[in-house]
Amino acid sequence: MAKYQSRLDKRSKKNTNKLLNIMIAIVLLLIVVVGGTIVFGGGGDEKATTDAPKSSETKDADKSDKATKEKDDSVSMDEKDDSKDKADDKQKDEDKKKEDEQKKDESSDEDQDSVKLDGEDQSKMKVEEGTEPNVVKTMVHPNWKPIGTEQTGEHVSSYDTGSVDWNEKVKATSYATAIPESNMTIWYIEGNGGPQKSMATVTAKDTKTPYRVYLQWVDGKGWQPTKVQELKENDKD
Template sequence: MAKYNSRLDRRSKSKSNKVLNIMIAVVVLLIVVVGATILTGNGSDKENASTEVKDEDKNTNENSADRESEQKEDENTVSMDEESNSAESEDQDKKNEEEKEDVPEEKESVALDDSSAQIEEGSEPNVEKTIVHPDWEPVGTQQSGEHVSSYDMGTPDWQEKVKALSYATGIPEDNMTVWYIEGNGGPQKSIGTVTEKGGSTAYRVYLQWTDGQGWQPTKVEELVENDKD
């Protein structure tokens, strides 16, 4: 009986040792697996971190390159705009100079009572006096080619007639009322009747066209009353 119990004890101890060894092996295996997982995870994290840093650097470089490209484009655009504005300004200045050359020089009016004026008593019932001044000149013209006298209000020839009437009488255009402009026996002769705005004295002005130089006053009659009112 005692021998049987001893055998049972040895068998029990042998089984316990096997179980213990298996458990130790399992624990060691778990430790190895966990350690490998941790190492692998750290390596992956490092690789991911490295990749993210590279991507960030790449994005930063690309953004920097884009900003430099945009800046160059903006500078080129500004430069082109400045060149365009400069060219437009030069063209406008040239155009203004050409227009100034085309505009006749403004003639300074000679006073009707100037000492050099030749004043005579009127020879007609409605003429108070007749004035002729030796310094009267053509007022200039922008017309070219064969001259055709126009009596249509607002045309270049009409406007130049008005300018000559103002020049002869000394009444500024913006303060002058033009009552009538008509022909005077020929295509290059005209007569205009004007007064100062709000004024009662009327003047009849005789004009003569000079080719290339414009209308020139030849005589002014101060009227007793405005016969075109």
């Protein structure tokens, strides 16, 4: 009987150990499962959060940011276009200014080639003693040229005060004597032996010195002085 009881005790102890081992295995399995759930479940939540659909507020914010960026880009483009337009306008103004200056220089060169309306260099004037009773001296300048004209077509000499032809005769007389028109008194302008020849008797207001200027018409170019005489006295006064 004691032997039989000993066998029962051994079997019971063996079953108990087996049960304990099973429970330990279950506990270990649960630990592994729970640990894995925590580790892999957290990553899944993060991914789920990342991949989750955006809320309406988030979408509105994204749209607002996009609209703001597009507006900024539009403003930037407008500023660039405005700056380009200003630069183009400035360049046009500079080009026009240069063109005007070039035309002015060309016009000035043409005037230099044609006549100096304030008189030629007097040092080049050829002067001879007068051989006529009322002539002090006779002067001829090698650089005298036609003064230019506004008249077209066949030229008809005019002695009407204020006419184009009359004014051009006065201009040529001022050019030959170097007396400004504002300082010149015109006593007489008359013909001189031909339809295209004239002569003017004038004095300077400040000196009262009388001069007689001989003029010759050049077709298409205007009146050209041929000689100037300084008179002893004004015979047209």
